[in-house]
Amino acid sequence: MSTGVVHRAMGDPVHNGMVPESLIARCLREEPKAQYEMYRALYGMMMAICRRYERNPQDAVARMNQGFLKILTNLDKRRPDVPFELWTRRIMINTVIDEFRKERQRKATETLDGPLNEGALIEVNDYLRHMEADAFAALLQRVPDMSRKVFNLFAIDGFGHQEIAQMLGISEGTSKWHVANARQTLQKAIAQLTGQTTTKTAIR
Structure with a gap:
């Protein structure tokens, strides 16, 4: 699994040993x-x-x-x-x-609209890390279904593109596209929420 997981600080609650x-x-x-x-x-x-x-x-x-x-x-x-x-x-x-x-x-497989620019994205890591689970889940609802699932697997739950491709029956390139698409959507959503216009590198 990928090591670049961002979820712990702002994502899912942990039951912390409540299941003895x-x-x-x-x-x-x-x-x-x-x-x-x-x-x-x-x-x-x-x-x-x-x-x-x-x-x-x-x-x-x-x-x-x-x-x-x-x-x-x-x-x-x-x-x-x-x-x-x-x-x-x-x-x-x-x-x-x-x-x-x-x-x-x-259902028919989603079609891709072409390559995405992974640059020109606002820096959102710190913003996401401090979000509560409910707010983060609500923000993710703005991302298209397939891209949201791939982004969850890659950036939140720590799976690599090869693993995701095998799990979902897609190519690694398609997996990367969906992560980039999710990042771009989140960048726009966070820019609206924070009023930011500066563009930097986003979730890695």
Whole structure:
């Protein structure tokens, strides 16, 4: 995975150890109360991820519930050496991408409008890093669907272009185009919000 991830300071909530191994053990025994406790503990993180990827709030809730069901049904397959937070985050991301693949098969593939200039973009890293999850998710809604998903995978969740190309069934060049398109859209949106006109380099 790519190392240039910008999400931690301004992105998804972290449950910070609120899911102890004792609770996981109770969920493995399929105790309804334990499952509800885990749902509440993971809710903020799961919803933040789904809202970043899905424009429609109902779709975000649907993906969150699908992902949580996968978390419960795959608890017995979790590797003990993998931190629980990382494991649950990956399941949520995979759930969103799997549903996107299914939807993409039912629709025509987006066409690209030509090369984008990755220069002349305002410096937005500091701006994004200090945003709350809700505000950041709202800003991302201005980005076209495909570009938003690729940008999320690359700049927020740390996947490389080769990984993204394999996940979404696109070329690496197309993945890079969508990241540039998302950057350009975010640059314009942030310029409107802040009143900035100076143009520099953006999210890397």
